Amino acid sequence: MVVDVDICGLKVGDEHPVRLMGIINLSKESFYKGSVVSNDSLLDVAQKMIDDGATILDIGARSTWPMANPIISEEEELNRMIPALELLNENVDALISVDTVYASVAKESLKHGADIVNDVSGFTTNPEMMDVVAEYDCPAVVMASEEVPGDPIGMDEIMQSLANIISKADSKGIDTSKLILDPAVGKWIPEKDPIFDFETIDQFESLRVFGRPLLAAVSRKSCIDAVLHKPAKERLYGSLAATAIVIHKGAHIVRTHDVAETKDVVEVAAAMRRRQPVVKEGDFEVSISDITHPDDAEYLMRSMKVTGSGAKVMKNKTVSKVVRVNNITTTEALIIKQEILARGGDAALERDAVSHETDKTDVLIIGTILQFEKLVHKLSFQARNLPLIAEMIAEVLENDMDVEHGYLREL
Template structure:
């Protein structure tokens, strides 16, 4: 899993969950408490309700992305940018400031005048967006979207038959489309993926959002940190029968679960409570990595065969390996050629239920009992594999 440096703020598995508070300078935005058009009042809100409540990042939106409203042009967004810039000037607290936009020209202007990162709700539909972000060496959140600046989040409207294949388009479900949308148009080294929760299109259903949330771990296979925006969303409110102003409890429950399932940034209007929920989720998250003599062994965060399939597919390995799914998958990094051959041979001679998957970062997949057999055999090999055996043992404790 890659970690991202957002203007000095670490984002990834090696860092605590980060909270992204929201400020809107667009009068059409639907959530009134976060909407301001006066820089002084906006700055006070940021200092007291966002940074003061624990926000690491402040995301400033220049327009509402709600599909009910007309899309502003880049020029119209630039006309509103001065309010955001004046707000930053008035803020006394310390935070990373993110500009929410779909336009590379707006992002570039914002970055040159004080913003630290970008939140691209159109998933690099503007082909210059990744170029601008890479040139400025900034973190960028990329939301799953079609290649259409006017339809952010509407992944079903992507011409999948053309971009993938007719066969893939016929078989793919909604979550598969979200996953592939995040891969379209590439990523920068500092990309943070966002699986696009919310009613971004008429075709997107609450069931789609719930299935995306259920399979959230699969997005970790992309190897980049993940942002989720689930605060008071309909797919949660419907489950509890709650209106928007009553959805804080369900949002907090989902926040803890999202962090446990791999989210690194939580975008929210309820900063203080969300921060607490994220910390609880993080405290009970089981991810592990052992490093010995420059070789790291990580226990992959896979809890289902579909999770494992996502990892295998990203490595160019036949995902059918996951059909004989068992509970533990270990990823090895840093082995030299001889050690790789030794591990492969040991696994081949071990219990039939354990498998060695040869790729750039090899996998050893099997049950705890099967991998324990591998540990015993590695310990009996040479001193070179003894340390690796102990790392394996640590991962299956």
């Protein structure tokens, strides 16, 4: 499914340039002090961001950093936000996003010219936020959250959280095509280790199954510190590396403290991102869904109103794997080929093995997750080394899905 939406007159999606969202913090409590802007410099900073390529400005009057201190009141947040909005609306040409979790702040901000609500709690801190978004029919950035901002750990929980947010928003009458999804990169809760952010960045394309604009907020985040061991003010180059990855993986909007430096990275990474194939004719549309994980297929099917039980049954049929087994006997290879063929897959081995002219061979096994599960079960009851080979195939497939195996290493 190709993403193509209109955000307050700004085209966002697969066929449009990646949009830059410049971060303007009015909150001195923010984790990155270099992003804090005074009232005196607000216009100059905003205009420079626009000149450097930002089409959206994200204004935060209260730090959403979990360790921010002190925590200010909604009244203080409004006292900071409204004068800034009035000044910006009169003087700059860009969409204005307000970074807040409070419905009262969002409502007053929208009254004073804000275009977008950016709620890092995904409508959980203040459920009334959904009423405000529905009333004003405005675009909203929603971050994966369940009980507190950013609490899902791992891609599975992030996907489930975003699916829940979309469903709740729909039930409240929100036009969910105007939701912009943020997978919550960052150490939002103490239990979240950097490897889960690595997984999110590496598997960012999984979010495409929701068919909505994707926002990447990786700028100067703690996962970069985990690799470079540098404070926020020294994480620019690490941020740019992470940004290039998420752009290549499908991000449509990049939220950044450093617009000028990010612009070139975004343009180059976007130019190297492969276009999604789609053919349209009249009312018909045919496209290819790049599914790399069975759970992604389940979310896609559920979004199409497939029954939950049906989606669970079919998801393991949607992802194919190619597994290479080295240095096994020709007889074992031929048995594997026979068994995977019986389950709808296939296997490739050298020509001499087929005619029994060699004792040892490698075999390339091709099949869906479901076909491999059935193959492993069958081989576990066979003779020779086939039970061991079955165990090894099962282990390598399990490791392929395991976060710790994929990303945990000494940094």
